[in-house]
Amino acid sequence: MTDEPFVSFDAVSVIYKRRRPRVDLVALDNLTFDVVRGRSVGIIGDSGSGKSTICRVAEGLVRPSSGRVLHDGTDMSRASARMWREARRHVALVFQDTLGSFNPMRPVLDSVGMPLLGYGDPTTAELRDAVGAVMEQVGLSPSQMTRYPHEFSGGQIQRLAIARALVTGPRLVLLDEPVSALDVSIRAQVLNLLSDLAASLDLTYLVISSDPGVPRHLTSEMLVLYDGRIVERAPTEVLFTRPLHPYTVSLLALHDAALGERIGHLADLRERDGITAQTGLVSVAPGHLVDMRPFPIPAGWSGGRAHAGLSPAGAGTQEYQRIENTTGTET
Amino acid sequence: MNARPDVPAPDEPAGVTTTGPLLEMSGLTVRFSSPAGEVHAVEDVSISIARNEAVGIVGESGSGKTVTCMSMMWLLPSPPARYVSGRINFDGEALPRTDERRIRRVRGAGIGMVFQNARLSFDPAYRLGSQIAEALRVHGAGRWGDVEGRVLETLRYCNIADPESVLRQFPHEVSGGVAQRVSIALALLIRPKLLIADEPTTALDLLSQLEVLSLLERVRREMSSSLVLVSHDLNVVRRIADRVIIMYAGRVVEEGPVEDIFAHPQHPYTQGLLASAAQRTERGRLYELPGQPPDLAALPPGCSFRPRCARAFARCNHMPPLYATAPGRHCRCFLLDPRGADD
Numbered sequence: 001m002t003d004e005p006f007v008s009f010d011a012v013s014v015i016y017k018r019r020r021p022r023v024d025l026v027a028l029d030n031l032t033f034d035v036v037r038g039r040s041v042g043i044i045g046d047s048g049s050g051k052s053t054i055c056r057v058a059e060g061l062v063r064p065s066s067g068r069v070l071h072d073g074t075d076m077s078r079a080s081a082r083m084w085r086e087a088r089r090h091v092a093l094v095f096q097d098t099l100g101s102f103n104p105m106r107p108v109l110d111s112v113g114m115p116l117l118g119y120g121d122p123t124t125a126e127l128r129d130a131v132g133a134v135m136e137q138v139g140l141s142p143s144q145m146t147r148y149p150h151e152f153s154g155g156q157i158q159r160l161a162i163a164r165a166l167v168t169g170p171r172l173v174l175l176d177e178p179v180s181a182l183d184v185s186i187r188a189q190v191l192n193l194l195s196d197l198a199a200s201l202d203l204t205y206l207v208i209s210s211d212p213g214v215p216r217h218l219t220s221e222m223l224v225l226y227d228g229r230i231v232e233r234a235p236t237e238v239l240f241t242r243p244l245h246p247y248t249v250s251l252l253a254l255h256d257a258a259l260g261e262r263i264g265h266l267a268d269l270r271e272r273d274g275i276t277a278q279t280g281l282v283s284v285a286p287g288h289l290v291d292m293r294p295f296p297i298p299a300g301w302s303g304g305r306a307h308a309g310l311s312p313a314g315a316g317t318q319e320y321q322r323i324e325n326t327t328g329t330e331t
Numbered sequence: 332m333n334a335r336p337d338v339p340a341p342d343e344p345a346g347v348t349t350t351g352p353l354l355e356m357s358g359l360t361v362r363f364s365s366p367a368g369e370v371h372a373v374e375d376v377s378i379s380i381a382r383n384e385a386v387g388i389v390g391e392s393g394s395g396k397t398v399t400c401m402s403m404m405w406l407l408p409s410p411p412a413r414y415v416s417g418r419i420n421f422d423g424e425a426l427p428r429t430d431e432r433r434i435r436r437v438r439g440a441g442i443g444m445v446f447q448n449a450r451l452s453f454d455p456a457y458r459l460g461s462q463i464a465e466a467l468r469v470h471g472a473g474r475w476g477d478v479e480g481r482v483l484e485t486l487r488y489c490n491i492a493d494p495e496s497v498l499r500q501f502p503h504e505v506s507g508g509v510a511q512r513v514s515i516a517l518a519l520l521i522r523p524k525l526l527i528a529d530e531p532t533t534a535l536d537l538l539s540q541l542e543v544l545s546l547l548e549r550v551r552r553e554m555s556s557s558l559v560l561v562s563h564d565l566n567v568v569r570r571i572a573d574r575v576i577i578m579y580a581g582r583v584v585e586e587g588p589v590e591d592i593f594a595h596p597q598h599p600y601t602q603g604l605l606a607s608a609a610q611r612t613e614r615g616r617l618y619e620l621p622g623q624p625p626d627l628a629a630l631p632p633g634c635s636f637r638p639r640c641a642r643a644f645a646r647c648n649h650m651p652p653l654y655a656t657a658p659g660r661h662c663r664c665f666l667l668d669p670r671g672a673d674d
Contacts, residue, residue, distance in 0.1 A: 046536040153623050154392075183391040184563060188607045188619035195616070210536060213610050217617060250541065 004073030005034035006172040006204060007058050007091065012067035014053050014228075027053040029228040030067070035172060040198065040205040042215025042236065044251060045225030051208045052096075054225075055174050058206065059093055060084040089119060092165035096177040098157050102149040109145040112164045119168065134163040137201070139193060155186040159193065166201070175207045179214055187214075194218055212252055216240060221287070224248045230281065234288040244290045351423060353557050354380040354403060354442075354525055359417030361398050361407065368628040372398045374581045375416075380525065385551055385558040387572030387589065389565060389604075393624055395581035396561045400527050403559070404442045405434055422524060439470050443518030447530035449510040453502040460498030463517055470521050482520060489516040489546055508539025515546060519554065526550065529561045540567075547571060565608045569593060574659070577601050580625040580635035583653060587660035597662040600636045634664070642666060 014028040027050045035041050045051050056062040057069055060076060069076045071087040079087070092115070095101045102111045112134065113127040122130070132142030138159040149157065158178065165173050178194065179187040195218055197203055207215040215222060215236070222239045224232040224247065232245040243249045281289040361373040373395040380386050390396040401407050403419065405428045419426045421437055428434075446452045453462055463482055464475045472478050486494035489512040502510060511531060518526055528547060532540040548571055551558050562568050568575055568589070575592050577585040577600070585598040596602045603620035611618040622639035625631075631638055633648040640647070646665045653661045654668060 048536065155623065183624060184565075185391060185604055185607050185620040185624070188610070188617040189621075192617050192619055216610065217612070 003037075005036045005070070006072065007206070008034045008068075008070040008073075009054075009057070010068040010070065012057060012064045012069060014050070014057060014062060015065040026228050028057070028064075031228075031230065032067075033223060033230070033233070035204060035206050037171070037204055038202070039221060040207065040215075040219040042207045042209070042219035042222040043225055044209055044212045044215065044222065046210055048227075049225040050228040051210070051225060052176055053228075054206075055093060055176050055208060058174060059088060059091065085118060089168045090170050091172045091174065092168060092170035093174045094161050094165045094176065094178055096180065098161040098181065099149060099154075101161065102157065104149050107146045107148055108152070108160055111149070112145070112160060112167060115164060115168050130167055131163070134166045135160075137166060137197065138163045153186075154182050155189060158182060158190050162190075162193070162197070166197070170203070172204050172206065175205055175209075175218075177209055177214075178207065180209065180211060191217060212240075224251070229291070230289075231291040232289065233281070234285075238285070238288055242288075244284065244288075352379040352420075353382045353384075353422060354378075355420040356399075356403060357418050359399065359402055359419075360415035361395075361402060361417070362413045362415055363411050364413070365628055367626075370627045371581050371630060372412075372627060373402070376578075376581075376583055378576060378583070380557050380559060382524075383555055383557060384574065385560065385572045387568030387575040388559065388561045388578060389563065389568050389575055390578035391563055391604075391624055393580070393627055394578040396578050397529055398581075399578070400444075400529055400559055400561050403525075403527060404438050404444070406438075406444075439466065439521045439523065441523055442525045442527060443521055443523035445511070445514050445518055445526065445528040445531050448507075448534050449514040449531075450502050450505075450507060452514060453510065455502050458499055458501055459505070459513055463498070463513075463520070466517055467520060472520070478520075482516075485516045485520050486513065489513070489519070490542055491516070506539070508535050508542060511535060511539070511543050512546060515543070515550070519550060522554070523556060525557045525559065527559045527561070530563070531560070532567055533562070533564070544570060565593075565605065577604070580630060581627060582635065582663060583661070584636065584663045585661065587657070591657075591660060597656055597660070597667055598636075598664050599640045599642050599666070603639075 009031050012028055012031045013026065016025040016027055018025055029050075031050075031054070033041065043051055043054060053062060057064055060069075060079070064077075071091070074083075076083070076087065102108060109128065109131050113122075113131045116122050116127060116130060128145070131145050135142050135145060140156060140159055140163070144152075149160075152160065158181075162173075162178075175194070179190050182190060191214070194205070198205060198218065205218055207218050209215055212222075219236050222234060222236050223230050224239070224245065226247050232239070232243065232248045234242075239248065240252065243252050282292050283289050356379070357377045359373055359376045363370040363372055376395070376399055378386075378388075378399070388396045388400060398407065398412075402414070402417065405419070405426075407414075414428060419428075421441060424433075426433060426437060453459065460482075464478075467473070467475075467478050467482075482498070483494045486497065491497055491509060491512055497505060497509065497513065505513070511534075515528075515531075531547065532543050535543060544567065547558065547560070550556070551571070558571070560568060560571055572589050575586065575589045576583055577592070577598065579600050585592065585596070585601045592601065593605065596605050600620075603618075606618040607620050620639060621641075625635050625638075634640070634643070634651055637643045637647045644665075651663050651665045651668075653663045656662045656667045656669075
């Protein structure tokens with residue numbers, strides 16, 4: 001295969017037309033990023049930030065309103081259904097509501113093997129072999145393939161969903177909230193499984209989650225999405241140790257109370273020359289980009305305060321604006 | 332804005348401040364029958380909540396945390412629930428399950444509740460305003476004209492910017508975060524002595540979670556009511572609670588002051604849960620708690636956590652009692668037996 005990125009977003013916007021109110025909904029706003037082999041990408045953001053739309057666009061279920069999506073360097077803007085089908089073979093998707101994606105009336109064999117029916121005409125024996133193999137890979141016994149979805153626990157259903165994603169032998173797996181429906185004590189089991197599979201099967205992930213802890217151990221790069229646009233992007237460990245955008249800081253502080261008052265880190269920007277309140281992403285370090293636009297922080301938002309108590313509303317806003325002013329006067 | 336009409340809160344018979352715990356639940360056992368057998372949802376749970384205290388109840392799905400807090404005001408219909416045993420004292424008085432009239436009085440006025448999916452706790456066919464008005468009328472707060480000012484003020488207190496228009500909206504027209512804040516406002520309007528919040532942030536996005544959490548914290552500080560916060564999310568509980576109760580398979584397995592528990596968890600389950608939640612890594616792998624959550628219809632004999640416990644030993648074939656391990660701390664594990672683990 002080529003060295004082209006598995007999937008590229010090139011200035012992708014998705015706009016949904018609405019009748020009432022007559023304001024178009026911008027789900028994705030000029031999004032550009034690549035997923036290259038072996039460098040998994042995490043996308044974190046709230047509900048409504050456009051996370052799931054990214055999955056749909058990458059899989060060709062939603063066409064971009066503008067911009068291009070490329071698979072292996074091929075522009076998919078005018079791709080035929082056949083081209084998409086071939087592309088999806090290499091780009092699998094694990095859904096959020098996993099139990100709902102299994103047919104309750106059929107043994108799990110049918111659901112896990114279903115993707116294969118789109119490629120050729122496998123015999124029953126071939127299907128059973130393929131399903132048995134992927135079930136073993138995810139730590140389930142192949143003898144369980146004749147059971148029904150309700151006979152599995154939440155963690156096992158998630159393993160089955162991963163098995164179904166693997167059955168066509170993909171290189172890239174899109175994980176949309178892969179553990180959010182699971183109990184805390186089960187999440188680590190599934191995250192470790194995903195990390196093992198990435199190593200043993202040479203998989204690359206695009207991990208989408210509202211919980212920053214989920215992509216942390218699976219990815220090398222993180223994008224923070226707010227309102228359809230990227231507000232910060234950084235290598236994963238950099239994002240967790242030196243988050244800059246106030247939105248990122250608050251996301252991380254809620255996830256990890258010990259993170260403390262990281263909002264002060266934005267002050268570091270003052271030391272850099274030439275940064276003003278520009279529009280769009282500004283590079284602050286190699287691979288670390290931050291959106292410098294003024295950012296409205298809702299009332300009651302705590303900024304980076306730890307559990308010891310929440311700071312008064314709007315503290316984060318002030319900090320951010322103060323920095324903007326200082327950078328403005330310095331330059 | 333017109334002056335706030337001076338409506339006496341329904342439950343302030345001035346001067347009657349009793350000491351002792353606000354709510355005392357003892358020996359609660361709740362079971363459900365299912366085709367797979369009898370489900371032991373809650374077994375012998377005793378919880379005491381002091382005045383002005385914030386208690387967090389933590390557990391995974393099936394740990395019995397919701398059944399426990401629903402039972403604090405006998406909210407579960409029976410059948411299907413079977414109350415095997417359990418007594419509740421609220422505000423110094425016994426609250427028998429059969430005393431419908433007193434229970435009705437305590438619900439709302441004495442104990443308010445905020446549910447996980449606030450939108451579902453409203454009737455979809457009525458505007459939010461009329462549902463608030465009805466609740467206030469039932470609790471004797473007065474007619475709408477008298478209380479309107481207080482309603483608007485409380486909604487604003489709960490960070491609802493435009494309360495007049497929210498009151499005219501139907502539940503489906505507001506966001507989950509707004510619905511949750513309206514339901515907190517409703518609970519506050521009746522001024523309960525105890526507010527129970529069952530997973531109040533779980534269904535919300537992170538921004539709304541932060542808003543609801545800071546609101547709950549403010550409510551507790553300013554209204555001097557007690558708070559029971561039920562959650563599977565340790566960070567949420569840590570943020571708000573003074574004391575935390577950890578439940579596993581329908582039983583209390585550990586309880587103590589929140590910072591103590593986080594700093595020195597004693598029960599192997601609590602230790603595992605904290606390590607999983609903190610995403611502690613060992614040689615690049617996340618710490619994982621082995622095994623599956625228990626099947627409440629077929630619990631193993633002895634300690635329910637035994638099948639997943641790395642430190643289980645012969646004695647764990649019996650159910651350990653809840654040992655008092657330090658001032659204010661309890662732990663249900665033979666390893667904490669003050670007379671020695673290998674008895």
